[in-house]
Amino acid sequence: MSHYDLIIIGSGPAGKAAAIQAGKLKRRVLVIDRRDQLGGVSVHTGTIPSKTLRETVLNLSGWRERSFYGRSYRVKDDIHAEDLKTRLHMTLEDEVDILEHQFNRNHVDTLMGLAKFVGANEVEVATEAGETIRLTADKFLISTGTVTYRPEYVPFNGKTVVDSDEFLELARIPRSLIVVGAGVIGVEYATMFSTLDVRVTLIEPRDSFLDFIDRTLIHEFTHQIRDNGVDLRLGSAIEKIEDADNHVEVSLANGRHVRAEMLLFAAGRMGATSKLNLEAVGLETDHRGRLEVDRKTYQTKVPHIYAAGDVIGHPSLASTSLQQGRVAGCHALDTPTLPESPWYPYGIYSVPEMSTCGMSEEELQERGIPYEVGIARFRETSRGHIMGLEHGMLKMLLSLKTRRVLGVQIVGEGATELIHIGQAVMNLKGTVDYFVENTFNYPTLAEAYRIAGLDAFNRMPIPDEFKVKRGKGDHPAEAANDAPAAKKKK
Numbered sequence: 001m002s003h004y005d006l007i008i009i010g011s012g013p014a015g016k017a018a019a020i021q022a023g024k025l026k027r028r029v030l031v032i033d034r035r036d037q038l039g040g041v042s043v044h045t046g047t048i049p050s051k052t053l054r055e056t057v058l059n060l061s062g063w064r065e066r067s068f069y070g071r072s073y074r075v076k077d078d079i080h081a082e083d084l085k086t087r088l089h090m091t092l093e094d095e096v097d098i099l100e101h102q103f104n105r106n107h108v109d110t111l112m113g114l115a116k117f118v119g120a121n122e123v124e125v126a127t128e129a130g131e132t133i134r135l136t137a138d139k140f141l142i143s144t145g146t147v148t149y150r151p152e153y154v155p156f157n158g159k160t161v162v163d164s165d166e167f168l169e170l171a172r173i174p175r176s177l178i179v180v181g182a183g184v185i186g187v188e189y190a191t192m193f194s195t196l197d198v199r200v201t202l203i204e205p206r207d208s209f210l211d212f213i214d215r216t217l218i219h220e221f222t223h224q225i226r227d228n229g230v231d232l233r234l235g236s237a238i239e240k241i242e243d244a245d246n247h248v249e250v251s252l253a254n255g256r257h258v259r260a261e262m263l264l265f266a267a268g269r270m271g272a273t274s275k276l277n278l279e280a281v282g283l284e285t286d287h288r289g290r291l292e293v294d295r296k297t298y299q300t301k302v303p304h305i306y307a308a309g310d311v312i313g314h315p316s317l318a319s320t321s322l323q324q325g326r327v328a329g330c331h332a333l334d335t336p337t338l339p340e341s342p343w344y345p346y347g348i349y350s351v352p353e354m355s356t357c358g359m360s361e362e363e364l365q366e367r368g369i370p371y372e373v374g375i376a377r378f379r380e381t382s383r384g385h386i387m388g389l390e391h392g393m394l395k396m397l398l399s400l401k402t403r404r405v406l407g408v409q410i411v412g413e414g415a416t417e418l419i420h421i422g423q424a425v426m427n428l429k430g431t432v433d434y435f436v437e438n439t440f441n442y443p444t445l446a447e448a449y450r451i452a453g454l455d456a457f458n459r460m461p462i463p464d465e466f467k468v469k470r471g472k473g474d475h476p477a478e479a480a481n482d483a484p485a486a487k488k489k490k
Contacts, residue, residue: 004030006332007123007137009115009276012040013047013321014309015143016099018329023106027333030109030135032125038103038110041145041310043095045165047318050185051349052091053168054192056084063195063351064413067388079196081172088168111135116277121304139332142276142291142300142307143325146269146316149288154180154265155243161263164189174198176260178250180238181267182209184348189264191351194230201258203250207235212346214360214409216395221411224352224391233258271311281305288313296339298328306332320344343426347416352391355419358407358426361397370400374432374456378412381451382443389413394448396422396432398456403431403463414445421449432457 005027008015015031016039022029035044042048058064060083062075076083103110113127118134125133148163155161159171164185175198179190182204190202202225210218226232236254241263248263271289278285281302285291291300291307298306308324310316323340330337348354364371378384378392392412399406408422425434435453440446 002030002135004028004109004135004137006030006139006141006329007032007135008141008143009033009123010040010143010145010272010309010311011035011038011099011110012042012143012145012309013318014325014328015040015141016102017322017325018141018143018308018332019108020102020106021326021329022333023103023108025333025335026107028109030111030137031103032111032113032115032123034112034114036112036128037096038099039092039096040143042318042321043092043099045168046145048091048095049088049168050188050192052088053084054188054349054351056087057192057195058351060084061195061197065388067390079173081170084173085169114275116275117280118277120281120302138304140305141298141325141328141332142273142305142311143309143321144272144276144311146289146310147272148265149268149270150265153238154241156265157243160248160261161241161243161265164264164266167264170262174261176262177201178203178248178258178260178263180241180250180263180265182232182234183266183268184210185269186264186266187348188350189266190230191225191228194225194228195351197229199231199260200229201231201233201260203233203236203238203252203258205235205237209234210348212360213348213354213356214395214407215362217354217356217393217409217411220391220393221350221352221354224411225350228351269310269316271313273311286313297331298324299331304332315344315346317344317346319347341427343423345416345419345423347419349416352412353415354409354411355415356407356409357419357423358405359397360407360409361395364397364406369406371406372398372400372456372460374398374452374454376448376451376455378445378448381445381447383445383447386443387413387445392445394418394452396435396449396452396456398432398460400460403433403460405430405432405434410448418445418448421446432460433463 006022006029008019008031011031011033019031060076060079062073066073113125115123115125118124122136148165158166177198177200179186179202190200194200236252239253240251242249247259250258273285273289290313293307293312298308300307306328308328309321345357374396376394378389395409397407405426432453435450436457
């Protein structure tokens, strides 16, 4: 029976990061995955596929050029499902190849099969070849991710009524689409297919959606997606979903009915823990199959068993999962590591995309923190004019007391890239003065930070240091130039 320092169940972002970290530490590590290919949900049905699909849709539809050439402009007139899947499969194959190479380079062992606990330090793996292998380890990391939530009232058939995993293998692009669930996944796919001029109805039983996002951003986003053709239906529960062969019909509690060629059910995911036999090690999950952990070490209630990634719930991001996996791997192998940053970015790859970091305006109000707001519109930047951007905005929240940046929210082209400037300033405890004192490449969308900074700065009390004119030598370069002369004079 083989013994390892660390056995990792699941090869998504958290499992990958922990495995590579263990390999770097020259420990004996094994990754078990039930798929025939490594990468987990992130590579095969989640993060990478949906973002690849988005980029393909934007490129083939000519979406980014329509402000110049008109709404009817397309790079490819007839876009088919195969056009979308070709690039998708190429990207996924590359991702798997890179991951396999990283594991080989770091001497990480892998085993394909379904793992379950049979003892405190022992797992049993049923391989696809029909073998049963028993393995032991000092420490374990559960990073099995999630599976789609499939309630009984939804008549899934894999063709016209599908979940978000099945949706990626669609045989054709429908003329009309109903998306149930205005969470991150539902919003991303709804706005993506609206870009292909598919008639999309997005249904959310609650009165609001994406509640963790600043409301100003959501109002801007809602206006844009409705302008792009998404029929957003909020605040009415679903009473019935019928598969009528040639169409799917949804009956809402408010008496309205919605028909479409296809329905995507994207209302939640469940922790993939049901087959792990967690009872054997004294672990329990919540009603959604998720594990509770210490958020500093990622240990479960059983100290030698760790869990990281989507299987522990919020924020369920590939980016945070990578970090969680690395921290868990270090702690499991008794290796010191830096603590995680409290400010992490949240990216939603919708059309338009959104990204936030730090607190929202609603959070500041709840905490009673005095603040100022700076706003910049992308159309106010020269790069925005060049790119033909009619929409897009950056919102910056600042403390009136300390002048520190407390939150940044962006909606529009490049939001998920631009957010990292705000993230860096927040993590370094920077103030609005940074954006006023520093220059940005011109023309760039990043200039929006300076515009928003000045917008807030001009309404805030002027600090004493800004009232004093800078003297010679205040600039680092000037000080360096003066140094030899001063020394010579002495």
